Amino acid sequence: MIPEIGHYALMLALGLALIQGIMPIVGTRTNDAVLMSMAAPTAVAQFAFVAIAFGALAVCYVTSDFSVLNVFQNSNSQMPLMYRLTSIWGNHEGSMMLWVSILTFFGALVAVFGTNLPVVLKANALAVQAWIAAAFHLFILVTSNPFVRIADAPFEGRDLNPILQDPGLAFHPPMLYLGYVGFSIAFSFAIAALLEGRIDAAWARWVRPWVLGAWMCLTLGIAGGSYWAYYELGWGGFWFWDPVENASLMPWLAGTALLHSAVVMEKRGALKVWTILLAILAFSLSLIGTFLVRSGVLTSVHAFATDPTRGIFILAILILFIGGALALYAWRAPLLKQGGLFAPISREGALVFNNLFLTTACATVFVGTLYPLALEALTGDKISVGPPFFNSTFGPLFIALMAAMPFGPLMSWKRGDLLGAAQRLLTAGLLGAVAIAAAFALEHGGPVLAPFGVGIAVFVMAGAVTDIAERTLILRLPFRAALRRALGLPRSAWGTALGHFGIGATLLGIVAVTAWGSERIAEIKPGASLDIAHYRLTFDGLFSRAGPNYHDVVGRFTVRRIGGELIGTMEPSRRTFPARNEATTEAALMTRGVSQLYLSLGDPNRDGTVPVRLYFKPQVLMIWLGAIIMFIGGGLSLSDRRLRVGAPRPAKARARLQPAE
């Protein structure tokens, strides 16, 4: 009964989406306020029905209803409750349900909180949102129905893919989807602006919080996925330039560019046409990301079942939305009036520089990811484009962007002073130079360019600090006065500084771990030891341990500083899941400052020796700490008064008070 309710609710949601997609548009064309006002209630109702459908699926998973094919294939009654819940989106059908749930949730938020939006803009934007929703509802109902039943219900489910039985699954896909789908709001507003042929700074003020929120979630989602891959896959890599990773990086790059160009539009009324294009691109890349993951055209750790009808359906959605949006853009964008002039050397100029490099870097990732597909389609040759390609294309562009970044916030609008900015960055530059010298002196081996990477990372971080120091005049005013200035700074200024500081920290981690990480691979007998960096690991032996739906063969290792004190033990394991007869490697991590020791086990041999992989990962935690700092920076900026949605509210509040007098 419950799956049928879910299925029926989803069909009703499709019907509501069609109404929401057509009526308001007709209303804006005929200037009919009643039709336009239908958008908001249908958006809320649509979300309600999708929520019922998602809830129904969740109930099937929690109660282990194996008469539902999707539950049978991906769950198991022995699994802990948390994994039964997260396995809802650990498969294709369920993850599409999560996708539309978030999509309609955001639509409902716009409907409910967008009370002070211009009526026409709101009607158009919600209608576009409904088109996207309708396409995905149809996709789920036609090709990926999670509510299909099995005639004879089996007693036990096939269990979730062991790699996915991890807290990472609770966090990574929802955050990533919040990001992907968050860009759909920017997309809908961009299309709405094109339909109306009118756009102003208020548009940017409305869209920017959504972009910022989506960007924050995407940042954390990507970082979370990276950390998950790092500890789960057992090779200690944090980024593989895997097509699916690239699929999430591309919207992030476009979204970062959008975030910056929207600032220019909001403050100076310039770059309107470009901002609209970026809004379209950011969501288009999110759709392409969905396509790459769902269609199975690429071999990847993330590829779910490959079903050609799904691929073709998603391809049709892609062509319809991206092609349609770009065609509309080509047709209507010339109508939008250009605004504010600025000199090439100015804050605007710096942000254009940022956009140029981010979009170009995004394009290199795009080419590297899709070139193998295109080549195979054209010539039949199968190739792989691996990390060397991305390192030598994306790398230089990104480093150039990083080196220029600290200058941006120090320039003034309209006409900036590059020399003045350089003078103020002198300290930061010196710190960078010191870091380069220190890296050369302290570290041996690794690429020659690595110390310069460290130098740029330190320059970026010091530059972010300089920005705040300049704004608070901390070096020129007495401390208390500077503190007062610091408290008075808009939160968005702190957000900018933290965001920039965070990306510097991430860069530092990436450079250090790539250049100076070390690795030992060996077969080891109980009682024997392995040395790495300053540490000595002694293998004490194997023992076994039972879990709820798996059992572990655990190796215990004692870690000492070489010639020194005991630090602790590490217990990597091989985890076997009987339901699927599969094994995973559970690596052991030991954190020392921001560096980590990483140890994973191979299959034990009959003679009692065990193959192990041991890594020392210097500064590795900086990669993800940087992402968390970026997230916090985004959050501060989001809480800025200026960005608070519905800025003209205070007047309304006063109006409500008056009658009481």
Place this chain on the structure above:
Amino acid sequence: MTRKQRRLVLIGGGLGVLAVAVALMLNAFRDSIVFFNSPSDVVEKHVGPGTRIRLGGLVKDGSLARGDNLSFRFDVTDGKSEIAVSYRGVLPDLFREGQGVVAEGALDGAGVFNADTILAKHDETYMPKEVADALKKSGHWKDDYAQRAAMPIGGGAK
């Protein structure tokens, strides 16, 4: 500066960055692309020693030999041809005889493929897509490869 000049600076800068990016990409394409080959491809195309390729096929049943110090040898087959592969390191969790594998590396002078990377990334049908395509091409694809994963374990029939 006039509006026109400013726009020229912008467009010029944009084109400049694009040109640099294209140059970087062309350069990288020359050095860092790896072709995928089945064992038959290696034989037919006369892939020379030292050329970096990805070799994909099935690990031949009974061919895995374990040497000292984590060295392994096994044969990769597509039913028509076989290539001997040597590898030193820890084999991935899902490496099994009779199942699909993709190895990256180069042939040495004696015709042995020295792999430095063994990929066991796979979808839930336990078969890398390239390997499945190569097997279909050589006529050694069996339908039960796909079914094996789709079959409910101890389900359905009960």
